[in-house]
Amino acid sequence: MNTKPIIDADSLRSLLRDNSVRVIDVRRKEDYKKDHIPKSVNLPLADLLSDDNPERVLKMVQSLGIDDQTPVVAYDDTFGALASRVAWTLQYLGHGDVSLLEMTYGQWKSLGLETDAGEPSIGTKTHSMTLKPEIMATADYLEKAKENKNVTVIDNRERLNYLEQHIPGSINIPYRTLASEDKILRPKDELKRLLQNRGISDNVEVITYCGSVGTLSGLAYYALKSIDHQNVKLYVRSFKEWKNLNKPIVKQENADYWDLSAE
Amino acid sequence: MSSTVVKPARDGKTPKINWARAEEAENFAKTVKLFRQGKIAPDSFRRFRLQHGAYGTRMTDDYAMVRIKLPAGEIYPNQLEKLAHLSEAFSIGSAHVSTRQNIQLHWVVLEDVSEIMRSLTQVGLTSREACGNSVRNVMCSPLAGVCDAEEFDATPYAIATAKFFLRNPLNQALPRKFKFNFTCCEKHGMVRMTDVGLIPQIRSIDGKTQRGFKIFLGGGLGNKSFVGHQLEDFTPEEDLLYTSIAVLRIFDRLGDRKNMARNRMRYLVDQMGWEQFQNLVLKERAIVRATQSVIVTLDIDNTPAKISNLIRISGSDGKSIPDGFSRWRKNNTYEQKQKGYHSISLTLEAGDITANQLRALADICREFSAEGYARTGFNQDVLIRWIQESDLAQLYSRLLEMGLANPGSLTMAHPVGCSGTTSCNLALTNSHRLAKEIQRKFLDLKLDEDNDLRDSSIKISGCPNSCGQHEIATIGFFGGGGRNDKDMYPVYQLSIGGRSDGETMLGVNVLRIPAKRVIPAILKIIETFKADKKPNDTLKSWIHKIITGHSDSNTKSIADIKKILLPFTVVPSITDDKDFYADYGNDSTYHTKTGKGECAA
Numbered sequence: 050m051n052t053k054p055i056i057d058a059d060s061l062r063s064l065l066r067d068n069s070v071r072v073i074d075v076r077r078k079e080d081y082k083k084d085h086i087p088k089s090v091n092l093p094l095a096d097l098l099s100d101d102n103p104e105r106v107l108k109m110v111q112s113l114g115i116d117d118q119t120p121v122v123a124y125d126d127t128f129g130a131l132a133s134r135v136a137w138t139l140q141y142l143g144h145g146d147v148s149l150l151e152m153t154y155g156q157w158k159s160l161g162l163e164t165d166a167g168e169p170s171i172g173t174k175t176h177s178m179t180l181k182p183e184i185m186a187t188a189d190y191l192e193k194a195k196e197n198k199n200v201t202v203i204d205n206r207e208r209l210n211y212l213e214q215h216i217p218g219s220i221n222i223p224y225r226t227l228a229s230e231d232k233i234l235r236p237k238d239e240l241k242r243l244l245q246n247r248g249i250s251d252n253v254e255v256i257t258y259c260g261s262v263g264t265l266s267g268l269a270y271y272a273l274k275s276i277d278h279q280n281v282k283l284y285v286r287s288f289k290e291w292k293n294l295n296k297p298i299v300k301q302e303n304a305d306y307w308d309l310s311a312e
Numbered sequence: 313m314s315s316t317v318v319k320p321a322r323d324g325k326t327p328k329i330n331w332a333r334a335e336e337a338e339n340f341a342k343t344v345k346l347f348r349q350g351k352i353a354p355d356s357f358r359r360f361r362l363q364h365g366a367y368g369t370r371m372t373d374d375y376a377m378v379r380i381k382l383p384a385g386e387i388y389p390n391q392l393e394k395l396a397h398l399s400e401a402f403s404i405g406s407a408h409v410s411t412r413q414n415i416q417l418h419w420v421v422l423e424d425v426s427e428i429m430r431s432l433t434q435v436g437l438t439s440r441e442a443c444g445n446s447v448r449n450v451m452c453s454p455l456a457g458v459c460d461a462e463e464f465d466a467t468p469y470a471i472a473t474a475k476f477f478l479r480n481p482l483n484q485a486l487p488r489k490f491k492f493n494f495t496c497c498e499k500h501g502m503v504r505m506t507d508v509g510l511i512p513q514i515r516s517i518d519g520k521t522q523r524g525f526k527i528f529l530g531g532g533l534g535n536k537s538f539v540g541h542q543l544e545d546f547t548p549e550e551d552l553l554y555t556s557i558a559v560l561r562i563f564d565r566l567g568d569r570k571n572m573a574r575n576r577m578r579y580l581v582d583q584m585g586w587e588q589f590q591n592l593v594l595k596e597r598a599i600v601r602a603t604q605s606v607i608v609t610l611d612i613d614n615t616p617a618k619i620s621n622l623i624r625i626s627g628s629d630g631k632s633i634p635d636g637f638s639r640w641r642k643n644n645t646y647e648q649k650q651k652g653y654h655s656i657s658l659t660l661e662a663g664d665i666t667a668n669q670l671r672a673l674a675d676i677c678r679e680f681s682a683e684g685y686a687r688t689g690f691n692q693d694v695l696i697r698w699i700q701e702s703d704l705a706q707l708y709s710r711l712l713e714m715g716l717a718n719p720g721s722l723t724m725a726h727p728v729g730c731s732g733t734t735s736c737n738l739a740l741t742n743s744h745r746l747a748k749e750i751q752r753k754f755l756d757l758k759l760d761e762d763n764d765l766r767d768s769s770i771k772i773s774g775c776p777n778s779c780g781q782h783e784i785a786t787i788g789f790f791g792g793g794g795r796n797d798k799d800m801y802p803v804y805q806l807s808i809g810g811r812s813d814g815e816t817m818l819g820v821n822v823l824r825i826p827a828k829r830v831i832p833a834i835l836k837i838i839e840t841f842k843a844d845k846k847p848n849d850t851l852k853s854w855i856h857k858i859i860t861g862h863s864d865s866n867t868k869s870i871a872d873i874k875k876i877l878l879p880f881t882v883v884p885s886i887t888d889d890k891d892f893y894a895d896y897g898n899d900s901t902y903h904t905k906t907g908k909g910e911c912a913a
Contacts, residue, residue, distance in 0.1 A: 207404070207405060208403060208404045208405070208419055209404050209405070209419075212419065220421075221421070223400070223401065223402075225400035225401045225405075226401040226402060226424075228401075230393075230397055242427075243424075243427060246341055246344075246345075246423045246424065246426065246427065247421075247423050247424075248348070248423070301372065302371070303370065303371045303733075303905050304369075304370040304371060304372075304733060304734065304735060305732070305733045305734045305742050305744075305745065305895075305897040305898055306404065306418070306419055306734055306735065307734075307897065308734045308742060308744050308745040308748070308896075308897045309404060309406060309408060309418050309419075309664060309731065309734040309735060309744065310404055310405065310406045310664065310666075311406040311660070311661060311664035311665050311666045311669065312405065312406065312666055
């Protein structure tokens with residue numbers, strides 16, 4: 050896969066001028082209708098998640114005018130997590146050129162960059178399907194893999210949720226850790242240092258998970274990809290499924306950490 | 313890579329002093345790695361970690377609490393925003409304002425601490441010497457500079473003292489921690505409950521006025537608490553540094569390095585006797601004065617603060633004053649000595665504040681405060697000063713939107729609770745949650761509106777140590793475990809009559825109240841007071857008279873109070889009342905459980 054995982058705003062703008070990109074806005078339909086990045090199409094994450102069977106998703110992708118060669122960029126207004134999940138799904142289908150916009154739509158707008166309310170007219174295209182199981186983890190796979198020393202499982206939920214319960218052996222990197230103050234991901238050197246501090250070396254396999262549908266952990270997937278980490282898998286059904294399957298869970302015991310929260 | 317995409321920087325006041333050192337973050341990261349590889353002994357790592365402001369966490373070695381020092385409590389908008397980001401990225405999405413004007417981030421992965429330090433350097437903040445055996449955050453009353461009873465603003469002296477001692481070799485390996493508290497006046501300070509407490513004084517000799525301080529030494533709260541002694545009538549400002557160095561040198565030389573539970577300076581003063589200690593300080597000061605190089609001085613910046621004339625674009629039209637404004641105004645604002653300006657105090661719950669609230673606070677400082685920054689206080693609170701009277705209603709609306717407009721901050725309805733079992737290794741009870749529960753109850757009952765309760769306080773510690781400062785509370789509690797046959801339940805020792813003003817005294821123990829009976833017991837004390845009081849009595853003065861043997865009411869003694877509260881000590885069986893046996897915030901049955909404390913590390 051030769052995808053450049055993150056694209057900066059200026060590069061996207063020049064691609065847009067050349068009409069050589071398909072931009073996917075993954076926000077809700079009503080938000081998209083108000084305004085969006087010019088020429089972008091709408092694929093609300095909820096639509097995709099209502100049934101993410103590859104056959105169905107393939108049809109959706111084709112109807113957005115995407116073929117195997119179309120460069121795709123996704124964005125959202127939810128710190129990049131929803132866009133990540135859509136981008137990852139495309140990659141899983143076998144699309145080779147999909148990137149996340151480096152910022153949210155809110156940040157884009159606050160910089161005074163171009164927006165538009167018009168919807169582009171697009172024709173359906175044909176896209177092949179070559180699933181990429183190497184970027185996805187199932188519960189059974191994770192359960193076995195986590196015993197392996199060369200596998201690191203990362204929980205991307207907030208700290209208090211992690212303390213309350215998590216998959217045994219997982220470490221916690223809350224999704225907020227991944228962002229900088231004005232971009233959905235920190236600069237590469239910072240991300241690298243963060244992982245180094247945590248003892249995660251380049252050659253381990255990483256499996257990311259979050260609460261339910263693989264959005265926060267999707268962002269973590271792209272954080273790792275942005276620093277060229279080779280072997281990353283998304284446990285896309287995440288902790289919700291893990292719990293439903295009655296798989297083992299651990300808790301940080303003997304402390305009432307929830308009472309420190311002002312929420 | 314250059315980009316056309318640049319976001320303009322936010323305006324607002326930026327910090328005058330950079331407390332940070334970038335290389336300390338890197339060094340910390342390296343040292344954590346060496347420790348994890350077993351190349352550094354746990355004890356020396358712990359000392360190092362504490363010296364850099366990272367405290368241990370309850371029942372685990374994987375997490376730390378990072379204590380960020382705010383000398384004199386000053387915190388600028390960009391610093392508030394940075395802390396908001398750090399709390400979300402590396403902590404629990406909330407930060408905690410401590411009783412010593414620090415801001416703490418809890419449940420931080422030890423390996424991430426260096427990242428926090430690195431980010432702090434971007435806004436000039438440090439956690440260096442926030443824990444460990446060093447000079448801790450130098451405190452100063454959050455009203456210094458605006459208090460109508462002060463003789464002059466002590467803030468520049470507090471800042472200069474912090475600057476002098478931070479990273480100073482003098483203070484890297486003291487027998488134990490060491491605390492300076494500056495105040496504005498007797499009423500707003502805590503000068504007799506700390507190693508060195510200072511009240512600004514102006515003396516006039518032959519028509520010339522001279523600045524100086526009343527200095528109190530050897531006080532402090534803890535497992536054993538002492539009230540500080542006044543060194544001399546008046547210490548001129550040029551002797552401030554010499555006196556501080558002299559005291560620190562004596563403590564360094566003679567302080568107990570073996571018995572860790574008895575090694576704060578107050579024990580040394582107690583053992584030696586005040587007069588001998590006082591003589592020693594005066595002699596040592598003469599030596600310091602004679603031998604210190606003339607370049608060793610305090611760097612006191614007395615340039616007057618820049619007070620901007622904020623012009624509000626959309627000022628309040630006076631038509632739509634939100635509900636609750638007058639209640640909030642009465643109990644959360646302080647009229648400054650500068651005419652037309654107010655300081656406002658936020659009612660936090662046990663000092664906790666969310667990341668989004670921190671961000672809102674930053675904006676509010678920029679928009680409403682003529683000095684442009686905030687100050688943390690002594691009661692797990694935050695003050696914003698220099699607000700124009702005409703802006704108060706609009707400011708209140710903003711606070712309402714952010715969930716920061718609770719009333720009662722300057723009243724008894726704002727209890728202090730240490731972190732307790734939420735994060736502390738030594739805690740026996742969830743004092744933190746109890747403080748929140750009491751506050752909610754008080755606000756429900758509108759007890760913040762009651763003038764008779766205004767000058768009283770409630771303070772709670774989760775163990776016999778005094779981080780919650782229970783001994784200087786009108787009504788104080790410290791946690792422990794009670795036992796009914798095989799079953800344990802959380803319980804609090806109740807003390808009353810503590811105070812930290814000009815008549816500082818420690819509270820007197822009354823009896824032990826089960827945790828789940830603490831709120832009714834407090835309400836019972838208030839009810840008794842109401843029935844019993846003389847017209848001019850406040851709860852504080854009524855209790856003071858009782859414990860000093862001068863009661864003129866029906867309640868004569870501690871024994872009488874005890875009698876009134878005895879019904880609350882009845883222990884039900886676990887089958888009758890399961891809730892009694894569980895602590896706040898925890899459904900499971902209660903057991904005392906503690907790890908190793910680090911106060912004495």
